[in-house]
Amino acid sequence: MDDAVTAEREELAISAEELQLATRNHGFPLEALALDVTPVGLHYLLIHYDIPVVDPAAWRLRLDGCVERVLSLSLDDLRARPSVTQEVTLECAGNGRTLLSPRARSQPWILEAVGTGSWTGTPLAPLVREAGLTDDAVEVLFTGLDRGVEAGEEQAYQRSLTLAECEREGVVLAYALNGGPLPPQHGYPVRLLVPGWYGMASVKWLDRITAIDAPFTGYQQARAYRLRQDEDDPGTPVDRIAVRALLQPPGVPDFFTRQRHVGAGTVVLRGRAWSGSAPITAVEVSTDGGATWFPAEVAPAAGPHAWHRFTATWEATPGEHEVCCRATDASGDTQPVDSAWNLGGYAANGIHRVPVTVR
Amino acid sequence: MDDAVTAEREELAISAEELQLATRNHGFPLEALALDVTPVGLHYLLIHYDIPVVDPAAWRLRLDGCVERVLSLSLDDLRARPSVTQEVTLECAGNGRTLLSPRARSQPWILEAVGTGSWTGTPLAPLVREAGLTDDAVEVLFTGLDRGVEAGEEQAYQRSLTLAECEREGVVLAYALNGGPLPPQHGYPVRLLVPGWYGMASVKWLDRITAIDAPFTGYQQARAYRLRQDEDDPGTPVDRIAVRALLQPPGVPDFFTRQRHVGAGTVVLRGRAWSGSAPITAVEVSTDGGATWFPAEVAPAAGPHAWHRFTATWEATPGEHEVCCRATDASGDTQPVDSAWNLGGYAANGIHRVPVTVR
Numbered sequence: 125m126d127d128a129v130t131a132e133r134e135e136l137a138i139s140a141e142e143l144q145l146a147t148r149n150h151g152f153p154l155e156a157l158a159l160d161v162t163p164v165g166l167h168y169l170l171i172h173y174d175i176p177v178v179d180p181a182a183w184r185l186r187l188d189g190c191v192e193r194v195l196s197l198s199l200d201d202l203r204a205r206p207s208v209t210q211e212v213t214l215e216c217a218g219n220g221r222t223l224l225s226p227r228a229r230s231q232p233w234i235l236e237a238v239g240t241g242s243w244t245g246t247p248l249a250p251l252v253r254e255a256g257l258t259d260d261a262v263e264v265l266f267t268g269l270d271r272g273v274e275a276g277e278e279q280a281y282q283r284s285l286t287l288a289e290c291e292r293e294g295v296v297l298a299y300a301l302n303g304g305p306l307p308p309q310h311g312y313p314v315r316l317l318v319p320g321w322y323g324m325a326s327v328k329w330l331d332r333i334t335a336i337d338a339p340f341t342g343y344q345q346a347r348a349y350r351l352r353q354d355e356d357d358p359g360t361p362v363d364r365i366a367v368r369a370l371l372q373p374p375g376v377p378d379f380f381t382r383q384r385h386v387g388a389g390t391v392v393l394r395g396r397a398w399s400g401s402a403p404i405t406a407v408e409v410s411t412d413g414g415a416t417w418f419p420a421e422v423a424p425a426a427g428p429h430a431w432h433r434f435t436a437t438w439e440a441t442p443g444e445h446e447v448c449c450r451a452t453d454a455s456g457d458t459q460p461v462d463s464a465w466n467l468g469g470y471a472a473n474g475i476h477r478v479p480v481t482v483r
Numbered sequence: 484m485d486d487a488v489t490a491e492r493e494e495l496a497i498s499a500e501e502l503q504l505a506t507r508n509h510g511f512p513l514e515a516l517a518l519d520v521t522p523v524g525l526h527y528l529l530i531h532y533d534i535p536v537v538d539p540a541a542w543r544l545r546l547d548g549c550v551e552r553v554l555s556l557s558l559d560d561l562r563a564r565p566s567v568t569q570e571v572t573l574e575c576a577g578n579g580r581t582l583l584s585p586r587a588r589s590q591p592w593i594l595e596a597v598g599t600g601s602w603t604g605t606p607l608a609p610l611v612r613e614a615g616l617t618d619d620a621v622e623v624l625f626t627g628l629d630r631g632v633e634a635g636e637e638q639a640y641q642r643s644l645t646l647a648e649c650e651r652e653g654v655v656l657a658y659a660l661n662g663g664p665l666p667p668q669h670g671y672p673v674r675l676l677v678p679g680w681y682g683m684a685s686v687k688w689l690d691r692i693t694a695i696d697a698p699f700t701g702y703q704q705a706r707a708y709r710l711r712q713d714e715d716d717p718g719t720p721v722d723r724i725a726v727r728a729l730l731q732p733p734g735v736p737d738f739f740t741r742q743r744h745v746g747a748g749t750v751v752l753r754g755r756a757w758s759g760s761a762p763i764t765a766v767e768v769s770t771d772g773g774a775t776w777f778p779a780e781v782a783p784a785a786g787p788h789a790w791h792r793f794t795a796t797w798e799a800t801p802g803e804h805e806v807c808c809r810a811t812d813a814s815g816d817t818q819p820v821d822s823a824w825n826l827g828g829y830a831a832n833g834i835h836r837v838p839v840t841v842r
Contacts, residue, residue, distance in 0.1 A: 137496030137497065138496065138497035138498075138501070138502050139496070139497075141739055141741070142497070143497050143502075143505065143581065143593065144593065145739070145741075146502060146505040146506055147505055147591075147592065147593055147595050148510055148512045150509040150524075151507055151509075153530065153534055153668075155533040156534065156667075158536050159536070159667075163666055163667050163668070164523050164524050164666065165509075165523050165524035165526075165528075165666050165669075166534075166666075166668055167524075169524075171512065172738050173735060173738065174512070174514040174732075174735065175512060175514055175515065177514075177517050177518070222502065229739070230739065232502060232506075233506065234506055236506050236507065271735045272735045272736050272737065272738055273735060273736065273737040273738065273744055274737070274738050278735060278744060307522055307523065307524050307525075308515075308518075308522050308525070309512075309522070309524055310524075373533075376532060376533065376630045376632060376637060377532055377533060377631050377632065378631065378632040378633070379531050379631055379632065379633050380500055380504070380588070381500055382500070382503045382504075383632075385632055385637060
């Protein structure tokens with residue numbers, strides 16, 4: 125076997141370590157794009173360590189660090205505060221990773237790391253104001269109860285936000301999903317929710333919120349979740365969700381190959397589009413692999429951070445076709461044909477391609 | 484590269500097709516063995532085609548075929564009938580598949596295709612009696628609303644049961660899970676539940692129940708889900724869940740390798756054990772890779788078809804260890820060290836091995 129063939133096989137072959145992650149981190153089945161709100165159990169999950177089992181009666185959230193008053197809050201305390209309910213589309217920063225070449229060895233997402241929940245929580249900003257930041261505070265650090273080993277060191281999952289991000293509307297401490305308590309896998313009893321950002325910012329199983337006097341340099345902020353070209357590149361932080369559209373795969377699937385089979389005639393193509401930066405202004409669809417494009421009809425979103433539904437009509441003729449979609453947002457960003465490569469495989473938002481057999 | 488190395492790489496390498504299945508068919512994260520009942524969203528899922536979107540108001544279940552009276556039942560009709568609620572452990576027949584060598588190309592489960600739901604439904608047998616089987620009836624066929632392509636032919640998911648199985652206690656038409664309506668991914672609005680059998684028997688999204696006058700020979704009965712040694716072997720049907728125990732992995736994981744890290748000292752090892760044939764009578768644990776075994780304490784199960792909790796104490800000393808467990812049931816079946824190989828990778832119930840680093 126020559127080296128080129130071996131190299132190609134290595135690129136496509138998923139390792140035992142990657143498979144372990146794929147079997148525990150759940151993807152969103154793309155046919156669920158039919159639904160405005162993603163049912164519990166179909167939303168994507170990226171769980172870095174183990175899901176903690178939390179006793180809600182004993183649980184307290186501590187706000188401390190560079191604050192005038194340390195707060196300790198129970199779940200009932202948080203539920204008694206003003207609440208907002210909002211539909212928010214969350215996406216994993218690694219969505220699309222296995223479509224890059226060479227790919228980063230991590231959770232091997234194809235394109236299914238997304239979901240839209242109806243989240244209820246209490247806004248973060250008033251709580252931070254109640255604790256009272258001292259003058260030396262520059263960021264707020266969120267620590268989860270989930271613990272594991274990264275780069276040889278045991279640690280809790282931690283991410284920080286700037287003070288400006290903490291003030292943003294929609295940033296909440298969420299305690300309910302789709303009208304029920306948070307499921308264990310989504311951060312029970314309380315998680316941070318940072319709409320518009322990739323999911324790594326929305327720290328689950330909150331233990332502690334700490335105002336800090338220097339930018340956080342922990343693993344999940346300074347090493348992971350950065351757009352880098354090589355190991356020596358400090359890179360730039362991953363933050364807002366890049367513009368993307370996904371198609372609800374038409375017709376029915378072959379069990380093993382997932383190849384789609386559609387009857388000839390009028391086919392309504394459906395899907396969802398979203399961006400963390402601005403509302404969606406256009407979705408285009410192609411049925412010839414991206415050679416030509418036509419506009420889809422785009423519906424208003426349920427809120428500033430929820431996906432948009434789109435539909436387009438296709439007169440399908442017998443044969444093999446490749447159906448594609450691409451979205452544009454109000455900031456002018458459009459999906460590229462091919463994702464921009466980076467070392468960690470983040471924010472890979474190349475256009476969605478669905479091979480379809482029409483009979 | 485020599486052929487032996489290439490062959491080994493091919494065995495370990497998961498293909499793009501297998502990864503597509505792994506990202507949509509959710510596994511049970513083994514830390515959830517801590518919980519008696521599996522929360523919605525953590526139970527394993529094996530969805531052959533797409534999840535159907537069903538309008539419950541329009542949905543009717545038809546009982547027909549070799550019957551004296553055709554029945555057409557709404558969801559309310561079924562909910563108005565006598566109901567039973569039972570904790571039932573379900574496992575996919577392909578659980579353990581990727582640990583076999585060579586392995587079948589299908590859903591690449593490692594060991595996480597399990598879960599225990601609290602299912603509510605109405606017994607099947609009285610409904611079949613109400614329809615009244617005619618003398619020529621020999622089996623009952625269950626047809627789901629989910630459609631896809633297998634071996635080149637579009638079809639609905641279908642499985643049959645013998646008349647004796649239909650009469651068995653615990654076999655119900657289930658419409659609730661953990662106290663709520665069935666989630667879409669578990670068969671909303673109504674599914675068959677066949678306790679003790681691997682999951683393929685519990686047909687989801689029921690459309691039709693048909694008494695038939697000859698054994699069913701469709702794809703999911705005569706070709707898939709059979710224990711075969713080669714392509715020419717007709718094999719024997721997969722049915723009851725083989726005896727198995729799984730450990731809740733101790734300590735904390737490394738994110739990428741999932742290697743477990745545990746502090747030295749007393750460690751309580753916990754897990755669950757089950758069998759589709761008989762109650763669990765013993766679980767043994769090893770902390771030296773299976774060289775020596777000691778008994779675990781086994782708790783009673785919540786019902787005849789629910790898993791048993793087990794615990795054992797380990798004085799962990801610094802170094803590398805392999806913790807294992809194996810179960811025995813009242814029929815005398817014990818888990819083998821290595822699973823018995825078969826072409827489809829079914830019923831692979833070799834002992835669970837968990838590498839652990841103690842510091």
